[in-house]
Amino acid sequence: MSDRFSPFLTSLDDMEAEARIQQMIEHINKESDAQVREIYNEGLSDSSAAIILSKGRENVDRYYKDKIVQLEKETVSAISAMAHEGKMRILNAKNDHVKELVDEVYERLLGLQNNSKKYTSILESLIMQSLCRLLEKRVNLVLRQKDVKLVQTFLASLEKNYQKMTGLEVTIKVDPDITLPENHAGGVLVNAKKKTIFVDNSLLIRLQHLTTVRFPFVHRNLFH
Template identity: 30%
Template sequence: MALTSLSDADVQKQIKHMMAFIDQEANEKAEEIDAKAEEEFNIEKGRLVQQQRVKIMEFYERKEKQIELQKKIQSSNLLNQARLRVLKSREDHLKTLLEEAQVRLGQLTRDPSGYKKVLEGLITQGALQLMEEVVTVRCRQDDLPLIQAVIPISQQQYKSISGKDIRLVVDQDNFLSPDTSGGVELFVQKGKIKVENTLEARLAMLSYQMLPELRQMLFGANPNRKFLD
């Protein structure tokens, strides 16, 4: 078979054709790579955006929960502070009432006949608590004449209640403080055992016993209170 020689023009033509083919394939390959890269970029961008969106949503959910918790804590604190203020106001009111009662106790001694009856009862009651044959009675110095007058009456009351005799001895060397509103103290066994029946002591005992009742009278029943002691 005879070989046909190519002219320079044919060679150049084939070379150009091959170069055009290579360029076309290169362009197609480049376009394919670009399209693939664009697709992967969009996928990655979408993934990152979604990831950041989730993080942002979680962040603001945490913030919202923190704010809600802070609101609850603040509301609870304010409520507790309000309750404490109410309780303090109530206790201050009770304290004022007890102070007024103490002032009125001092006025009780201005009525000799009424105060005499009170002293009789305080001495008799204290003696019945001690149940001894000899009891020492201590009073204010200003009350000494009244005490000496009621001693026989209290001794008789004691005997009629207990069926026993008692000797009430007034301590004329030691007296209650002049600041005491009134009343007496009773001693046995050289002062080892004492019954404090001053007006202040009786008021303190009665106020303690009646405190739940006073609170209910003044402020109404407490729905949370199960016991009244």
């Protein structure tokens, strides 16, 4: 994507810098012409016209040199500012693109509920991962209300699989007091010890984690 914006940035810098240089040259010419006229008028009314004209030429030369130095400094500063602005535009465009991708991914996560078999497999994996992180004997699951019946169909087998995997027993219950918002993409929040410890494995939180902690990795893979 950076290659797509580079020609535009280069062209923009060249045109704006050229316009600024032309404006400075016209300004210098006008001011120098005014000084020459002033010197000429003074020379007409002064018997030492030759001396005045000589000093006038020195003043004009010094004036031109000062203006050229000023022009060079202002041109470099203007080009630097335009380059910085162009880079910020490109960075913002990249960030907007990443945000669009994240929004698209979230829409796809919302669509998982239309694929019952796939969503069930994902939900089992998220719960098992949470159990293995907590390693507690009793846990509660916080789910969307629409997922409660689905999860209850595989709780018994999940407890057995957890025991086979870790050698530990666990009792899993659905939290009767808390639910995930129905408009969320799903997933699970697992808590234990009277809700003092928990693992948030909801799909929304996992996506947010991806776009914050893993943002540099996502950005690098998209644009390099």
